[in-house]
Amino acid sequence: MQAATSSWTTLHIPKAGQESAPDTWWNSSSPDAAAWDVPIVEEPPLTVDKMKMREHRFHVDQVYDMVPFWIRGVEAAQKGEVLRLESFLDTLEEDPWARFAGVSVVRDNSSDGWNNNDWDPAAGDIPNVATDANAGCKGEWNRIDRNWKHKASRQSLHPQTSSTTISHNHRSHTRQHNRAFLERVAKHHPMDDARKQKMESFYDMSTDEKVKKIDEVIRSLRFV
Helix, strand or coil: CHHHHHHHHHHHCCCCCCCCHHHHHHCCCCCCHHHHCCCCCCCCCCCHHHHHHHHHHHHHHHHHHHHHHHHHHHHHHHCCCCCCHHHHHHHHHHCCCHHHCCCCCCCCCCCCCCCCCCCCCCCCCCCCCCCCCCCCECCCCCCECCCHHHHHHHHCCHHHHHHHHHHHHHHHHHHHHHHHHHHHHHHHCCCCHHHHHHHHHHHHCCHHHHHHHHHHHHHHHHCC
């Protein structure tokens, strides 16, 4: 035991006047110059694909800043004002953290967010029929609506009808808007009923049909 203790002391405790390796390195008056003469390894030039990828990432990073600016620009244009992009970019250079000025962090003050059990039920969770006795309740706890699955399956058939109704209402509104536009045009450019009927028919066409009709007119004008 004494021999082991003596050998450990000899290896780990420096003798008087002897410094440890870190102290010797830091307190050295003549550091090795060769250690600083290491050539800098230059990265190879970027390929075209890598340059495109870097440019794409740059544009993606700018989206967080540019989209709110575009929205404010549209709102300003409606008021007759013009927002200068140069001024906006200058503010980003002066205060790059300004984008996070309105960002708030939600945290649990009672436990600092570290003691929350992710497996415990929480508000807003989807009820599990196998483990939650209140799944499918209607109105009151422990009052289970036995037919809630069947009602859900029946309700899944209704969105198609509602979307059809919305589409019909949209087409009706568009048709009324087109007729109002034609009435305004007719006041400034007199036209007979036949020409007015052709314009109404053109406005009621789909986009593909309008394109085909325009192509036909262009072809006919070439031979005039």
